[in-house]
Amino acid sequence: MKARILIVDDELSMREFLAILVEREGYEAVVAAHAEEALGQLDSSVFDLVISDVQMPGLNGIELLARIKAMAPDTAVLMMTAFSAAEQAVEAMKLGAYDYISKPFKVEEIKVLIRNALEKSDLKRENTVLRQTAQQRDSFCGIIGASPKMKEIFSLIRKVALSNSSVMIQGESGTGKELVARAIHDSSPRAKKAFVAVNCGAIPEQLMESELFGHKKGAFTGAVADRAGLFEQADGGTLFLDEIGELPLLMQTKLLRVLQEREFRRVGGAQVQKSDVRILTASNRDLQSQVKDGGFREDLFYRINVMQIVVPPLRERIEDIPVLVDHFFRKYGDPQQAGDIITPAALKKLMNYPFPGNIRELENIVERSLILDSSLIHEENLPLLACSDVVPCLGGDATIPAEGIELERLLDDLEKKYLLKALEMTSGAKKKAADLLGMSFRSFRYRLAKFGLDSENE
Ligand SMILES: Nc1ncnc2c1ncn2[C@@H]1O[C@H](COP(=O)(O)OP(=O)(O)OP(=O)(O)O)[C@@H](O)[C@H]1O
Ligand SMILES: [Mg+2]
Known part of the structure; x- marks a missing residue:
């Protein structure tokens, strides 16, 4: 892709001269006659480099530079200062200009500056993209x-x-x-x-x-x-x-x-x-x-x-299980370990497990497994609760294991099972299903909505 360069100068001859020079070098040139026009261009598209005069009516080049740094920090800015205006040059560099060139300048001189500025802005952009994707990654x-x-x-x-x-x-x-x-x-x-x-x-x-x-x-x-x-x-x-x-x-x-x-x-x-x-x-x-x-x-x-x-429960986003396993492996095991950290069978077992305790439970499971074998997570080292333990039997004595249970979740699971069973038995007829469960239609519908089951069983 051609690099895009925005040229800002109130003097028509200078704009034209620079545009021709830039295009001959193989770049794309866009011109603006004052800072406000330039800001409009910067707002609607991306430039790799801005070459701007300092002295312009309205917003001057230094003010423009400050705006560019705020709105497009990756865009390099090259300032053209009046000959002998050293303090303008210093100010521009302080504000983050890539460099400055004083007028009048030699064609060779500005060509080199443009080339170098573009190289640097390329690197910067790549870095930002990397950083962003790292963030968006996992x-x-x-x-x-x-x-x-x-x-x-x-x-x-x-x-x-x-x-x-x-x-x-x-x-x-x-x-x-x-x-x-x-x-x-x-x-x-x-x-x-x-x-x-x-x-x-x-x-x-x-x-x-x-x-x-x-x-x-x-x-x-x-x-x-x-x-x-x-x-x-x-x-x-x-x-x-x-x-x-x-x-x-x-x-x-x-x-x-x-x-x-x-x-x-x-x-x-x-x-x-x-x-x-x-x-x-x-x-x-x-x-x-x-x-x-x-x-x-x-x-x-x-x-x-x-x-x-x-925040959805882990069983509704099982794609997160592999990255979480990796994360907890590095936290409790060897952070540098290359190669396999979990057997396919073990990963499958985890992906099929409903995780009533969500990520906290997964973290404990990984930590425990690594105590038994610090280099690989095996199926045998994953003592997951069986589903029959998760949903207790009705009628029998209540049992609570030493590590405790989560009653609210258990009851929710149980309720969900009965709602679905009733719908299954009545082929989705909600009124009949509500009758089967001895509750009002309203209350039945409310409970379906609570568990997000309402749309699938219309
Ligand atoms: N997406 C995640 N990535 C990494 N670690 C996580 C993630 N979600 C939870 N954890 C870890 O799981 C544990 C439980 O998380 P947290 O305390 O934030 O949960 P909680 O929703 O506040 O739970 P509770 O309702 O029980 O207070 C913490 O150790 C946390 O670091
Ligand atoms: Mg909490």
Whole structure:
């Protein structure tokens, strides 16, 4: 492809002279009579090099240079300065011009400069492309993912990172919600300030207010000194309220007020404090149904749910399993190992497994397997739960293995199975299926929608 060069000069003869010279060298020339026209061209297409005069009516060449560096940092800029205007040349170099040439110049001189500038801009562009594809490849801010669903989440994170809106991150346990929250912070303009994460389910109710908003000395027994709360610690940065569904109603009311008024008081304090925090929340419960049951304030729900990121469970993006296995192999095994890290049979077994504990479970499985054999993941070293363990029998005694279970997920799985079975038995007639399960049509339809089963069985 021909290199494209934009020539900017208010003097017609100079524009024409340079255009001819550039085209003779085998490049494509586009001309602009002033900086505003040049900016229009730069806006609508890509140039490898801009050659611009400094002295022009309107926006001068130095100002144009600054704009170009902001809008197209990979485009090289060569400035033509007036003879003896050394300070213009210095200024141009400071602002990132590739080089300058003072008028009048020799044809040979400018040819060499153009050639060198183009070479450099080529290298730069290749580098940027590499960097971008590396990012688009299989990870973003430490989140590994090769599936279209995760790529979509990466681009969503990039977008929401630029705003200050509250984002609610939803997804099953172990899907990477906290990683997503960190990625939003790390790619936002707040990245240099604090990222403060708090698990709302882990703080005793009576300490919650002081934890979030701080307290004054003597506010309650045990408050031996003034203490800043998480809102203050996160000032200028991001506050991540994990498991927001666990927040008791009274605290929901207090939090809502703070989010509305953007100010708060320490417990036992009189002084009103302000804090500039961006709020991210996560929940693995169905908050919307919690709102319906009255367990979560609707007004708070809408305030924190301005934008939503739903992280899909691993079984809905099994393309991610190979890259995740590779990632965890390098984390727990030999990071440098070349060649096979997993047998085909073992990979197949993983790809067919529903991963009720999602990525956290996969990580544990890989770690365990590498303790048994640090050089290769074998099928025998993957003691996955059998499906019959995942869905317990009805009627029999409940059994809970030592490592515990996830009751909500088990119940969901069970429910899903019965919904599908009923649809199968009634050849998809929803009314009949609802009758079979002893529930109303409405409730049946609601449950289908909840599990995303509604469209496939129309
Ligand atoms: N896409 C991913 N790439 C790499 N590691 C991941 C990914 N997703 C999750 N993990 C890892 O899995 C573990 C669980 O992730 P995380 O804590 O973010 O999940 P979570 O959705 O917040 O889970 P919970 O609801 O149980 O709090 C962490 O160790 C995390 O580093
Ligand atoms: Mg979490």
